[in-house]
Amino acid sequence: MAGFLHVTAGDLAAVAPEIVLSLAGILLILLDAFARPTRPSFPYLSLAAIALANVVGAVAPGTWFAGAVETSALTRFVEMIALGGAALAILGGGAALSRDAKNLGEFYALLLWSAAGALLMAKGTDLLVVFIGLELMSIPLYVLAAWYREIPASAEAGMKYFLMGAFSSAILLYGVATLYGRTGTTSLTRLLGLATGASPFAFDPLVTVGTVAILAAVAFKLALVPFHSWAPDVYQGMTTPAVTFLSTVPKAAAAVFLIRLLHAIAPSGPGEPWRPLLSILAVASILFGNIVALSQRDLKRMLAYSGIAQMGYLAIALATFSRDALEGALVFLAGYLVTNAAAFLTVAALSSGETEPKTLADLAGLGRRNGAAAALLTLSMISLTGLPPTVGFIGKLLVFRSAIDAGLVFLALVGVFGSLVSVGYYLRVVYVLWMKEPTREVPLHEDDVMAGAAWLLLSAGILLFGLFPRGLIDVARAAAQAVGSR
């Protein structure tokens, strides 16, 4: 622990992106308070901070802060996802928030801080560092959930998310404490050393209790059934650009942490009892999420249930836990980021404002009024369904392939069944977009250059990663190898 007192330059360089993001957030808050007129430049400042964080994030792999923080191809991968998610939320978010005169400096500061938390959570190899990262990531999101605090739905979202989040944090800490009580360490690397040494370790009751508690807390962040109940309300009440971030980045960070933890506890892959447990989470999420999404008429609620199902597919990869599966999980997460961001940003662009509910009916006739937005949303729905030639297909291909290679054909079958059910609601969006006459006039804002840039990036991302997935898969492969020698 003495290492914490002797912080080296290398240590600081390892967390340079977090430092950049945090300082930028503080700067924005100060500017907002003392130099109001600079406000229109906030999106650009935030984007610049994200770009800078991305540049300084390219550090050599290694462990820092006496083994509490790790940089590797894996952390770099999460870094890209987190920074990308924040950048997309900002690109698409400014215009949406301006319409309600809610485009305040705090929005950007909170997003940057949350992204910093996600980075730290992914880099942490000590459970306490992970916890700090988790909290830094979550607390700004609690605030963002209640962004429109005068609207009951938003206040409810904030309250619900905060209470449930705090509860899950407590459970996580309980799990960490239990693990510490049994093993005397909170370091994942040292846990890994213990696990390889003694085989009964995996079946130790205290270790099991501790791991299950941490697993539950992470499943809460991933919104896996039965820890999903916050998601629809929070998605619905939260400001849409922030949901872009919430629905992707924390999930990526949480998933990568879970991969680390499972690897530390059971380095040769999660056999008994983790695989059945994860399989149950996967099957329950896929079935529940897809089936309940069928009956949703509110777009954001529908996307929340769709997100539950999508994380179920991710859980298939976690249950499989071969290196191919981890690679698939990372590709899936990257694909999920671009696909989901495309969905939420197009939803954010239409509507009379963030305060209005966004129902499926609002999309009617959009295909003729704004072909670009409708085309992007259509592309996103096709990708979420997992149809080629989109990145969503590539993610599912890798995940199902690894599951079948590991003999988990049943999970793959549940997965494709879920995909078939999901056609029912994803395709309904497409139907409303292009084939339904509008019932009421919903204003649409398309004059925003930044949102246009985000749309172009996203459609290119969905299609190009789908058509030429090689580069993405190579990067994900390098990242998956960083998990450990398996």
Added chain:
Amino acid sequence: MPTSFLNLDWLGADLLTTLLVLPSLGALVLAFLPKDAKGAILGVAVGVAGLTFAASVLLGVRFNPATPGLTAFRVSKPWIPRFGIRYELGVDGLAVALILLTTLLTLSVLLVSCGQHLTRLKGYMAAFLILETGMLGSLVALDAILFYVFWEVMLVPMYFIIGIWGGKRRIYAAMKFFLFTMAGSLLMFVAILFVANVHLHRTGIQSFSLVDWTRAVASGAWRLPAGTEALLFWAFALAFLVKVPLWPLHTWLPDAHVEAPTGGSVILAGVLLKLGTYGLLRFAIPLFPGSAVRYTPLIAALALIGVVYGAWVAFAQKDMKKLVAYSSVSHLALVVLGIFAGTAMAVTGAIVQMVGHGLTTGLLFLLVGVLYERRHTREMADYGGVAARVPVTTTLFLVSALGSAGLPGLNGFVGEFLILGGVFSVNVLWCAIGATGMILGAVYLLTLVQKVFWGPDLVPENRTLTDMNGWELAGALPLIALVVALGVYPAPLLRLIGPSVDVVVQILRAKGMS
């Protein structure tokens, strides 16, 4: 000079890639054209479809039927090298025949659409071009994942074509089409991944290549337990039999056909259904010949039910499109029967009939569309005795109907005769039941012609009926010419598909005797 231009050698692309890229590229160009520039939209769409057709003709000219297996125009580049998934293309005579059919029908459809009133023209044209890429891709892909990609790419444009430009119940029909097809193909997807896993463990090679797979099957390297093989066979076969569609999986077809716009129906009947039988010939039978032989009685029984049921139901229809749709159920069931009968004659007949049905049924839908465009009704009762008012339409319709009914001298006869002749040597009863389909076919098709074109001209609305315009003729005449030409002189087609037939027959015979 023109050949090297069309080959796009100067772009570094091969002929098959050119075929795949051209239509999509056209769709991309269309996306950037202004909505109101009707002339430019039509020009680009028809131009691209024409170029694609020209490229496919070039393919047909350059193709040498003697090239063994699927090695002609072979392209093999890594796509996802990590998992041995390759961008692997190649054709045999069967694929070339269907490619020509596909590009010709697409061109016809787009030509006919030029002369008709369509809303949202740009999207309509783009959808057909993307669909064309999907269809051609399914025909040339040799990598199973690549094949699956193209197979699914066909879904979305067809969903749009039915859902946007379709009739009253278009949404229901489009959704049903989508769900039925996808349910089948998702099972195939899992089966593909499973087979690749088996292949990896048995041979140590990571490959999704159909060429590698069939070689492993031939050498018996997979050693699949019979139960597993049966499950895999059905996972593949269901995906294709839904598309065919074989009774009792056919229920999406009448809905889709009735609601689809003319062009959609033409492509659906002309090409998409054939991709089902193509998949059987290319994947399901070569990969799992043991199961194919084992389940032949079951599939033959379903096919025979389909032949009679389709014809019987077609006979009872009042809606022209529905009648033609059910006739497709009947005709395609006969094709499936021919394929599984497994003699050289029957399989040849099946493939000839695939092409023939594509032409004649495509024409029938196209001509029904011509009438519908003018009168906005497809009820036979709303017509009658219009032969004098639309002599050209009448003539073409009669030729198509007779071709479909299997009149000697037109190409429908060649296919059906060969199928029945081939089936006869396997099972006389099958042949007898199958032949009733031909008889009933003549009955309902001639009834259709009689009710619509002949008899007393009593309906006053028909007085204003005009004959086909130039665009419609341009789309229909090449098809009619082929119906006649291939009926009188089918030898080029038979030569083209001969080696493909031999491959399938050998595979089935090897299993049948062991």
